[in-house]
Amino acid sequence: MPRPLLTARVAALREQRIAQQRLRLRRTVLRRDGMRCEVQDAGGGSRWLLDFCGNDYLGLARHYSVAGALQDAAARTGAGGVASHLVCGHRTEHVALERAVADWLQAPAALLLGSGYAANLAVVQALLGKDDVCVQDRLNHASLIDGARLAGCALRRYPHADAEAALRQLRAAPEGAALLASDGVFSMDGDVAPLRALALVARAQRATLYIDEAHAIGVLGETGRGSVAAAGLDHGAVPLRLVTLGKALGSYGALVVGDADLVRHLAETARPYIYTTALPPALAAAALAAVQRARRDEWRREQLAARVRQFREGARRLGLPLLDSDTPIQPLLCGSDANALAMAAALEHKGLWVAAIRPPTVPEGSARLRITLSAGHAPRDVEQLLDALAVVRDAVAAGATPAAHA
Known part of the structure; x- marks a missing residue:
C-alpha cells in the first residue's frame, strides 16, 4: 500500500538531513x-x-531558594495553572512576579506568558497587521521572525547590527505602524545589539523599539537589568522588552515589560496569551525567588x-x-x-x-x-x-x- 504523500515527504527530508550531517x-x-x-x-x-551548553548563566536553576519557593508554592497551589489568565487562572503569584519584574526594570507594567517564544509571537501578532512593517536584525531569534509572519505584516531584515540599514528599511516602508525589533544579546553570536543607535533610528522614524532581553537579563546592566539598562536607555526609548525566565533566572516562562497601554493591549488581544493555560503559580513563585536573588547577588x-x-x-x-x-x-x-x-x-x-x-x-x-x-x-x-x-x-x-x- 503506498504511503501518504506527507509521510513520504517527511522520510525524504530526514534522509536529506542525515546526508547533510x-x-x-x-x-x-x-x-x-x-x-x-x-x-x-x-x-x-x-x-x-x-x-558548557546550558543557559543557566547565574547558576540559579538549582538554587535552594528557587527550588524551595517552587516546592512551597506547589504544596499550596498545586501543579497546574487550571485555566487561562482571562478565565480563572490569574493568581496572586503571577501578580507578584509581574510587579517585581516591572519594578526591577523600572518600567510601568509587565505581562507574564508561558515562554519567550510565545511572548514574541504575542507582541508582533497583537501590535501589527497587513498594512504595517516589522524591521528586524537578520540574526534575530526565530520567534521574532515567526511573529512577523503570523501577523501578516511586511517583514524587512537588515544586515546584522547595522543600524543605518535599519533606518533605510524603515524609510522605505509603506505607511502604517512600524516595529523595530532586535535581540539584545544574540543567542548564537553572543554580541550585543547597537541599542543606542537603534533607539535613535526608532525615534526618528516614529517606530516602536522592541528588544528581546532573553540572554541579557540578569547578566548585563546594573543589578542585571539587561542590555537596555547597560546602554543607558529606559522605557521611554525602548517601550517594550522581553524578559525570559528560563536562562539566567533558572526558571520557566517570560514577561513582556514596558509601556502600560501596550502591555494592557497585549493582555486583551494577544492570541498566545488569551488562548493558553496560565503558567503554574508554583513556577511563578520560583521565578520571583530567582528575580530577587539575581537583583541582590x-x-x-x-x-x-x-x-x-x-x-x-x-x-x-x-x-x-x-x-x-x-x-x-x-x-x-x-x-x-x-x-x-x-x-x-x-x-x-x-x-x-x-x-x-x-x-x-x-x-x-x-x-x-x-x-x-x-x-x-x-x-x-x-x-x-x-x-x-x-x-x-x-x-x-x-x-x-x-x-x-x-
Missing part, C-alpha cells in the same frame, strides 16, 4: 549535580559530563564575568577563533558542519558537553561550538575546557577524532 537528536539528562550532569548515551549507558555577575575573561584570555593564547563576545555565549567557529560535530564528539569523549550549532540555526558556512559559561563554573572547569579544546582542535585538523554525534 544536520540531524538533531535529543539527549536525555538523568541527573544534575551543580555544573555536571549524567547523560544517557545511545547504547543505554550513561556518563557524567561537565556542562552582584557577586554572581562578577564571578560570571571573571569566567568569561578567563576563557577569552586562554582562547586568545591558544589561537582559537572566537567571535567577538563579552557575554557568557562564546562561539568558536569550526567552518564545516563535520568539523563542528567532530569537535563536539571529541570534547564529549573528554567529559565535556558543548553544543555543535549548524545551519539553519546559523548562516551557511558558520557552523560552530556554542560554548556557554556560568557563575557556577569554577576556574578549574574553564581550564579543563581550554586544555581539551587545544587537543581537540589539533586532532580534528589531523582527522583523528571519535565518531561524531549527529
Whole structure:
C-alpha cells in the first residue's frame, strides 16, 4: 500500500538531513549535580559530563531558594495553572512576579506568558497587521521572525547590527505602524545589539523599539537589568522588552515589560496569551525567588564575568577563533558542519558537553561550538575546557577524532 504523500515527504527530508550531517537528536539528562550532569548515551549507558551548553548563566536553576519557593508554592497551589489568565487562572503569584519584574526594570507594567517564544509571537501578532512593517536584525531569534509572519505584516531584515540599514528599511516602508525589533544579546553570536543607535533610528522614524532581553537579563546592566539598562536607555526609548525566565533566572516562562497601554493591549488581544493555560503559580513563585536573588547577588555577575575573561584570555593564547563576545555565549567557529560535530564528539569523549550549532540555526558556512559559561563554573572547569579544546582542535585538523554525534 503506498504511503501518504506527507509521510513520504517527511522520510525524504530526514534522509536529506542525515546526508547533510544536520540531524538533531535529543539527549536525555538523568541527573544534575551543580555544573555536571549524567547523560544517557545511545547504547543505554550513561556518563557524567561537565556542562558548557546550558543557559543557566547565574547558576540559579538549582538554587535552594528557587527550588524551595517552587516546592512551597506547589504544596499550596498545586501543579497546574487550571485555566487561562482571562478565565480563572490569574493568581496572586503571577501578580507578584509581574510587579517585581516591572519594578526591577523600572518600567510601568509587565505581562507574564508561558515562554519567550510565545511572548514574541504575542507582541508582533497583537501590535501589527497587513498594512504595517516589522524591521528586524537578520540574526534575530526565530520567534521574532515567526511573529512577523503570523501577523501578516511586511517583514524587512537588515544586515546584522547595522543600524543605518535599519533606518533605510524603515524609510522605505509603506505607511502604517512600524516595529523595530532586535535581540539584545544574540543567542548564537553572543554580541550585543547597537541599542543606542537603534533607539535613535526608532525615534526618528516614529517606530516602536522592541528588544528581546532573553540572554541579557540578569547578566548585563546594573543589578542585571539587561542590555537596555547597560546602554543607558529606559522605557521611554525602548517601550517594550522581553524578559525570559528560563536562562539566567533558572526558571520557566517570560514577561513582556514596558509601556502600560501596550502591555494592557497585549493582555486583551494577544492570541498566545488569551488562548493558553496560565503558567503554574508554583513556577511563578520560583521565578520571583530567582528575580530577587539575581537583583541582590552582584557577586554572581562578577564571578560570571571573571569566567568569561578567563576563557577569552586562554582562547586568545591558544589561537582559537572566537567571535567577538563579552557575554557568557562564546562561539568558536569550526567552518564545516563535520568539523563542528567532530569537535563536539571529541570534547564529549573528554567529559565535556558543548553544543555543535549548524545551519539553519546559523548562516551557511558558520557552523560552530556554542560554548556557554556560568557563575557556577569554577576556574578549574574553564581550564579543563581550554586544555581539551587545544587537543581537540589539533586532532580534528589531523582527522583523528571519535565518531561524531549527529
